[in-house]
Amino acid sequence: MKKGLFTKMILAYSIIISIGFIITATILSFWFQGYYNDQKKNELISQGQYIQDVALEYLNQKVPMDIVEARLKKLGGYSKSDILLITNYGLVEAVSDDKYKKFEGNQIVTTDLVELRKGEKHIIESKEYKDIFKESSHIFIIPMYKEEYFEGAIMMSTPLKYMKEPLDKVYSIIWLSAFIAITGSFFILYYFSQKIIIKPLLEINNAVGKISQGEVGKRIVIHSTDEIGELAKAFNSMADSLEQVDRNRQRFISNVSHELRSPITSIRGFIGGILDGVIPKEKENYYLSITNDEIQRLTRLVNDLLDLTAIESGQLSLYQNVIDINEVIRLCITKFGIQVDSKRVNVDVLFEGNSLQVFADRDRIIQVLTNLIDNAIKYVSEGGRIKITTKTKGAKAYISVFNDGPTISAEDLKHIWDRFYKADKSRTSKSSTGLGLPIVRSILSQHGEDIWVENKEGDGVNFIFTLKRT
Ligand SMILES: Nc1ncnc2c1ncn2[C@@H]1O[C@H](COP(=O)(O)OP(=O)(O)OP(=O)(O)O)[C@@H](O)[C@H]1O
Numbered sequence: 001m002k003k004g005l006f007t008k009m010i011l012a013y014s015i016i017i018s019i020g021f022i023i024t025a026t027i028l029s030f031w032f033q034g035y036y037n038d039q040k041k042n043e044l045i046s047q048g049q050y051i052q053d054v055a056l057e058y059l060n061q062k063v064p065m066d067i068v069e070a071r072l073k074k075l076g077g078y079s080k081s082d083i084l085l086i087t088n089y090g091l092v093e094a095v096s097d098d099k100y101k102k103f104e105g106n107q108i109v110t111t112d113l114v115e116l117r118k119g120e121k122h123i124i125e126s127k128e129y130k131d132i133f134k135e136s137s138h139i140f141i142i143p144m145y146k147e148e149y150f151e152g153a154i155m156m157s158t159p160l161k162y163m164k165e166p167l168d169k170v171y172s173i174i175w176l177s178a179f180i181a182i183t184g185s186f187f188i189l190y191y192f193s194q195k196i197i198i199k200p201l202l203e204i205n206n207a208v209g210k211i212s213q214g215e216v217g218k219r220i221v222i223h224s225t226d227e228i229g230e231l232a233k234a235f236n237s238m239a240d241s242l243e244q245v246d247r248n249r250q251r252f253i254s255n256v257s258h259e260l261r262s263p264i265t266s267i268r269g270f271i272g273g274i275l276d277g278v279i280p281k282e283k284e285n286y287y288l289s290i291t292n293d294e295i296q297r298l299t300r301l302v303n304d305l306l307d308l309t310a311i312e313s314g315q316l317s318l319y320q321n322v323i324d325i326n327e328v329i330r331l332c333i334t335k336f337g338i339q340v341d342s343k344r345v346n347v348d349v350l351f352e353g354n355s356l357q358v359f360a361d362r363d364r365i366i367q368v369l370t371n372l373i374d375n376a377i378k379y380v381s382e383g384g385r386i387k388i389t390t391k392t393k394g395a396k397a398y399i400s401v402f403n404d405g406p407t408i409s410a411e412d413l414k415h416i417w418d419r420f421y422k423a424d425k426s427r428t429s430k431s432s433t434g435l436g437l438p439i440v441r442s443i444l445s446q447h448g449e450d451i452w453v454e455n456k457e458g459d460g461v462n463f464i465f466t467l468k469r470t
């Protein structure tokens with residue numbers, strides 16, 4: 001991941017940044033070149049102007065030669081240029097440097113003279129000029145007029161190296177800045193993409209790897225509020241759920257093993273006792289009947305577990321039909337005749353109308369009612385009262401199973417729907433597994449229906465569930 005994403009990102013951003021800076025530097029260089037040339041031209045023109053007055057006076061024999069030459073020398077030294085004073089016939093009249101003395105009286109401006117006379121072109125720029133200026137130079141010829149008559153010209157030649165010196169300096173500054181900016185942005189980019197994207201992604205990747213290997217407690221420590229932070233948060237909450245599932249699984253396994261161990265231990269004890277002859281012959285039947293009970297309990301436990309697993313995994317399909325819930329309730333109550341009598345419980349039935357048609361899976365609803373009534377009988381006080389009621393409201397039928405006796409504590413209320421949860425250990429019989437209510441709830445949620453419990457303080461416990469009316 002590091003190589004792929006990181007390299008691509010850095011490469012893409014670096015190319016974009018470099019192109020940006022190179023374009024900027026090129027535009028800036030071109031602009032500066034134009035600007036500099038204009039400036040230089042203006043400077044030379046105004047320098048030319050400085051000697052123009054004296055030159056004109058000299059050409060009209062109003063000032064002596066040495067004054068003009070002194071001016072030319074002064075200006076030439078100041079502007080690092082060689083300056084020649086040209087007459088209207090193109091002859092060299094005066095020079096700024098003695099090495100040009102030999103050209104005095106020579107006609108050096110010929111074809112350009114025509115242009116200059118016309119006054120069309122005031123400045124002629126050229127890199128080299130005949131064999132006078134050998135060095136590669138920038139040459140300006142500024143014509144001079146007196147009352148519209150062409151009187152002569154001033155020729156100023158500046159070696160290119162002097163012209164380009166400041167330009168090169170500025171170029172190197174521009175390109176050096178561009179280089180610094182590009183490398184600077186590269187490092188900033190490198191640092192931030194590492195810090196903001198790559199490292200967090202690596203951390204997430206690392207955590208995912210750990211979790212997939214079974215370390216469900218692993219979490220990502222990223223506190224940023226951006227998309228990566230959100231991803232980390234989502235990932236952590238997914239890990240929480242996984243951890244919870246894992247914990248439930250472990251608890252489930254330990255509960256199942258525990259529930260299986262106690263009947264197996266007692267069965268093994270009794271049968272071993274009979275086989276060893278430790279249990280006397282006349283007591284064998286008694287112990288065998290206890291063993292039988294334990295085997296029944298084991299069978300019930302295994303059946304309950306299989307039921308619950310099948311319902312929760314959606315393997316058990318519902319066969320829903322129109323059924324009379326009142327009739328189903330009556331049937332279920334009769335099954336508990338013996339328990340009801342032995343505990344001297346009063347069972348009241350309060351139906352709304354003689355029959356109540358609902359749409360449900362009959363066998364599953366019998367399972368629900370059996371579990372609820374079994375609980376009611378189990379947890380009702382001796383000689384207490386059980387009341388089963390049906391009611392309708394809109395499209396729903398409400399079936400409640402009430403028993404008087406102690407209410408369920410707030411703490412237990414949170415857990416009674418959990419598998420293997422048995423609240424009052426002293427009151428629950430040995431045969432309890434704590435799977436009844438989870439099965440009830442799973443069946444009803446498979447029907448798309450609801451179940452809840454109401455504590456009636458000082459009165460009893462009421463389980464209510466809904467079914468669809470037809
Ligand atoms: N009618 C009730 N009155 C008081 N407490 C109840 C009632 N019904 C359920 N409970 C509490 O809820 C717990 C869970 O009930 P559940 O039916 O799931 O398990 P169980 O009855 O203990 O065992 P099983 O139903 O597997 O024989 C019970 O142990 C009991 O503490």
Ligand SMILES: [Mg+2]
Nearest residue numbers: 371375436437
């Ligand atoms: Mg029960």
